[in-house]
Amino acid sequence: MQTAILGGKTLALDADGNLADRKEWNEEVAREIAATEGIAELTPQHWAVINFMRSVFEKEGDSPSIRRLTKESGVDTKTLYQLFPKGPAKKAARIAGLPKPKGCI
Amino acid sequence: MRHMLILGGGTAGTIMANKLARALDERDWRITVVDGKEEHYYQPGFLFVPFDIYRMRDLVRPRRQYLPGRVRFILSSIDHIDAGKKKVVLANGEALRYDCLIIGTGADIHPEQTEGLLDEGWGRSKFDFYTPLGAERLARFLKTWQGGRLVLSIAEMPIKCPVAPLEFLFLADAYFTERGMRDKVDIHLVTPLSGAFTKPTSSRVLGEFLERKGISVTPDFGLARVDNDEKKLVAWDDSEVKYDLLVSIPTNMGDPAIARSGIGNELNFVPTNRQTLSAEGLEDVFVIGDATNLPASKAGSVAHFESEILFEKIMEHIEGRAPRAQFDGHANCFIESGYGKGMLIDFNYETEPLPGAFPLPGVGPFKLLGESAINHYGKLMFRWVYWNLLLRGVELPIANEMLMAGKQVV
Numbered sequence: 001m002q003t004a005i006l007g008g009k010t011l012a013l014d015a016d017g018n019l020a021d022r023k024e025w026n027e028e029v030a031r032e033i034a035a036t037e038g039i040a041e042l043t044p045q046h047w048a049v050i051n052f053m054r055s056v057f058e059k060e061g062d063s064p065s066i067r068r069l070t071k072e073s074g075v076d077t078k079t080l081y082q083l084f085p086k087g088p089a090k091k092a093a094r095i096a097g098l099p100k101p102k103g104c105i
Numbered sequence: 106m107r108h109m110l111i112l113g114g115g116t117a118g119t120i121m122a123n124k125l126a127r128a129l130d131e132r133d134w135r136i137t138v139v140d141g142k143e144e145h146y147y148q149p150g151f152l153f154v155p156f157d158i159y160r161m162r163d164l165v166r167p168r169r170q171y172l173p174g175r176v177r178f179i180l181s182s183i184d185h186i187d188a189g190k191k192k193v194v195l196a197n198g199e200a201l202r203y204d205c206l207i208i209g210t211g212a213d214i215h216p217e218q219t220e221g222l223l224d225e226g227w228g229r230s231k232f233d234f235y236t237p238l239g240a241e242r243l244a245r246f247l248k249t250w251q252g253g254r255l256v257l258s259i260a261e262m263p264i265k266c267p268v269a270p271l272e273f274l275f276l277a278d279a280y281f282t283e284r285g286m287r288d289k290v291d292i293h294l295v296t297p298l299s300g301a302f303t304k305p306t307s308s309r310v311l312g313e314f315l316e317r318k319g320i321s322v323t324p325d326f327g328l329a330r331v332d333n334d335e336k337k338l339v340a341w342d343d344s345e346v347k348y349d350l351l352v353s354i355p356t357n358m359g360d361p362a363i364a365r366s367g368i369g370n371e372l373n374f375v376p377t378n379r380q381t382l383s384a385e386g387l388e389d390v391f392v393i394g395d396a397t398n399l400p401a402s403k404a405g406s407v408a409h410f411e412s413e414i415l416f417e418k419i420m421e422h423i424e425g426r427a428p429r430a431q432f433d434g435h436a437n438c439f440i441e442s443g444y445g446k447g448m449l450i451d452f453n454y455e456t457e458p459l460p461g462a463f464p465l466p467g468v469g470p471f472k473l474l475g476e477s478a479i480n481h482y483g484k485l486m487f488r489w490v491y492w493n494l495l496l497r498g499v500e501l502p503i504a505n506e507m508l509m510a511g512k513q514v515v
Binding site (some may be wrong): 015060065066071080081086087 | 325
């Protein structure tokens with residue numbers, strides 16, 4: 001199993017490289033994952049998306065698609081791609097400590 | 106007299122009608138199937154039409170012919186479902202009350218969802234192969250095409266049959282090679298995924314296949330619009346891909362009636378319990394096939410595996426038995442790889458496609474996640490299995506739950 005040192009602890013990752021246990025997640029962990037994804041600073045807009053994803057996951061057991069993020073998080077698609085380049089849904093899920101969205105099978 | 110109402114007479118709806126017609130007592134239950142179209146298409150065959158392997162007229166049969174005699178067929182589109190009042194309103198305003206409702210309304214392509222895709226050039230330099238018309242137009246176009254840059258673009262996930270785009274590329278490679286013009290065609294895949302496919306092991310294996318066949322890939326491409334003047338795809342991050350011939354897999358969405366009923370998600374797919382196949386929050390309503398929002402492939406094999414479970418669930422429900430049967434997300438897909446060969450993948454919610462042998466562990470005859478001629482014959486033979494066994498809802502010699510035996514964990 002892959003691991004990564006995040007927030008001063010060695011944490012297990014799943015096959016997609018996302019956090020294996022989302023209970024290990026905290027804001028510091030999020031900032032460190034974001035840095036490895038090339039996002040130097042998490043702005044309030046980043047956090048709005050991350051928190052929206054976590055609340056959807058909490059309720060429904062899966063992360064939302066880009067289409068749903070656009071519709072419900074209040075951030076448009078173009079901006080989502082600026083905030084989380086190359087795949088907002090995948091990248092925001094990883095930073096939010098959630099598994100890769102299942103919607104894309 | 107109670108009423109079993111099935112919306113959609115495609116793969117899922119037809120299998121359910123056949124199973125239930127055998128099991129439900131005619132003195133207690135009426136069964137009705139509603140569908141807006143008279144013709145039942147063998148959709149897995151569409152892929153072969155552009156390459157002149159199948160003709161569209163060989164892939165279509167009358168829907169009624171596959172429904173049992175006791176089932177009433179209504180040819181009509183649906184206006185909406187009123188789950189609170191347990192009725193379905195048809196396009197002409199007629200209302201049908203139900204005691205148990207099965208939603209099997211499928212998924213369709215929606216090119217209008219992408220800016221510029223449907224405008225100028227649709228059917229001339231931009232095609233789909235997910236509709237009978239699209240696949241036939243592409244077949245005609247390819248016959249006289251002189252070559253250039255063929256781009257296959259996936260607009261958005263999820264799509265029906267997620268392996269179909271790859272099969273199209275493999276078949277295109279073989280088609281142009283056999284016509285002696287492979288050197289005049291640049292074949293390119295543009296996908297919102299990070300690789301060739303969704304799951305890690307198969308994405309790697311299939312990615313290597315593409316590479317060997319000289320097919321290049323632009324991953325992580327979030328398609329924003331099509332620029333028809335310059336013939337290019339433009340992503341949300343402003344990166345671009347030029348094309349001469351665009352083969353598009355447009356956004357796939359559920360039936361518009363789902364949106365009118367207010368019971369769908371952002372793509373009109375119905376939120377469905379992943380183990381029981383009941384519609385979340387709706388009483389006496391079940392969902393099957395492409396109409397669900399389940400994290401399983403939108404494919405006929407999934408509809409077939411779901412039908413076995415849904416049949417059990419409905420009988421448990423009707424007879425008041427304790428729930429036992431559970432769906433595991435099982436899918437099983439042949440992947441045509443060109444030159445008379447094919448691959449096979451077998452997976453579920455939890456287990457990604459792995460190499461091995463199927464259905465008999467260690468024996469086969471089919472080879473999982475590897476290429477063989479027998480896989481190709483399996484795929485061709487499947488058209489017969491579809492019309493003669495699968496739609497009739499009879500038992501196939503394949504375990505309903507995915508089995509780990511015969512798979513190599515890598």
